[in-house]
Amino acid sequence: MLDTTDAALVHELQRDGRVSYQRLSELLGISREAARARVQRLLQRGEVRIVGIVPPSVAGIETVAHVSLDVAGPVRAVAAMAAGRRAASFVSCTAGPQSVITEVRVADEGALEREFAALRAVPGVRGLEVFRCAELVRDAYSPVVAGVRAGPPPELDTTDRRLLGMLQLDGRASFTALAERIGLSQPATRARVLRLLEVGAVHVTGLVESRALGVREAAGVGLGVRGPARAVAEAAAALPGVNYVASGYGRFDVVCGLDAPDRPALFTGLEAVRALPGVTRSETWVHLDIVKESYTYDLPIDQAIGSPGTPLRE
Template identity: 30%
Template sequence: MDQLTEQSFAILRHDGRTSFSDIARQLDTNRASIAKRINPLLQSGDIRIIAAVHPRLLGLHVLAHLSIQTEGDAGQLAERICQLNSPVFVSERTGKYQLISELHTTTMAELHDEIRAIRACEGVVDVQVLVYERTLKSFFLGEEPALADLPIDSTDLKLMELLQQDGRMGYAELAEAVDLSISGCRTRINRLTETGAMRIGLMRQRTDMTSHLTFGFGFITQGDLEPLVRLIDEQAGVEFMARTIGRFDFVSTISFPTLGEFNDFVAALRGLAGVTSLETWLHARIHKERYQHSLHRIREGAAVLADRAAVAAP
């Protein structure tokens, strides 16, 4: 993939609704050069532009990371785990634990039930659980926004649902679907993205992991976390950072174009005084990566909002 395509990807990852003309201006080229690179990839499904709604906005208050030790065919077991309700990420990995899964649930009780279901799967030997205390960065979303006072109504939820299917849907089409003016529709979408409740960006098809190496990092730390956070945040391929409760204090996911760059980064990490232990693993095959949430979660959110409105009514 040429440099112009990769640079276009970087812009669309930050804002998936950036026009081809704006991308061309930023990269000092013409619109046709951008369109001929991006349109075929959108049409083939190699890339998608989708909205990611912050999980806590949908009532998903418990986020967890599972390391799963298996026996037998790890790939078949991964596919079974993908069928459960709460996993948003499932991958085969290197090391003692053969699978990684990230779960988003409404309550600790729901998380408990999902873990029990995974433990009951044939081939599961052990499950180690980390609960995310605070997400600092994810593939689409930045640090967790303050959502408590953000007014969300059924129209906002409908816009989220539509943009999860096609993040580049035009304002006129969106406005017609939700019975708003174009300017009203644009205002609502800008409010959702500017507050961090929703992000619209590019997602690559990652079933083929030959073009880059995606590594997970688990840290046990002491003292100030700021130097570690700053070092990770400076990496071009950082996808995820979170403070956790469990066998690690902090986890991160970072992609590297070469093994040499990974080795250099690990050496820098080991030089930090606050890192007392570091474990790394390679995501060898990603089975599921869903940054947009199932549509039923949004519909449930709409029902919750309607119930709240009914209770609040005099």
């Protein structure tokens, strides 16, 4: 568990992963050196990673699906194979109606069908049940509401896309280090990064290891609703402990993810979701082993985002 000062540091890093040590010093009332030492310790222990989160639309991701796998026999091998798919952003072994849950994020319908075919071909998989996401109301690591089809992404050139790829790996990379990699001056690089942040092409944040925050339990819940799904999804996103909400169609109308420090708190959170006006049915699964959780995308640097190209491998 984090102490009070580390928890405050983490909160600020989640808001702005590139916040300066001087600013952290001012916000927390500690010395700049102490702020730096604490951040470095959190990073070295793996309790926090500073990364750039690129919205799906900016990365050319227009199609998102939540897939439940019906598995015969042991599930770990199935989960491992699902996690090996690049398109899988989340894979978990669960206690619930289905044994493995995965979220798939791809560019288009054709790519989605190819992922479904690959998952059906995994030994032990008897079938799939699918929830198609129409809108991400609350994404796992985004502090703002983000729609998958919320409009055209900002115009980016090859250099912008390279910078996004680098920030995905190291959100606190210095302007000097970034400039050396892309071959621009430090001021020009700084201006580009600030523009990318301003237009919402990337959000630099601290990804915190769940147990460092006291999170011991995690679950998902699928909802059937009466009337507009968006209203229920927005209400769910405002509840404590809810870290993910998507509205859509198929197996459910809304899917939520919840974190909690213990089983009673998790139950309380689930009860709050089930009690939302408009909810007519619910199905819950508890995450026993989260095998993969990654929201880093391959960003083509030679062609427009979303079209085939050479993935960034830097």
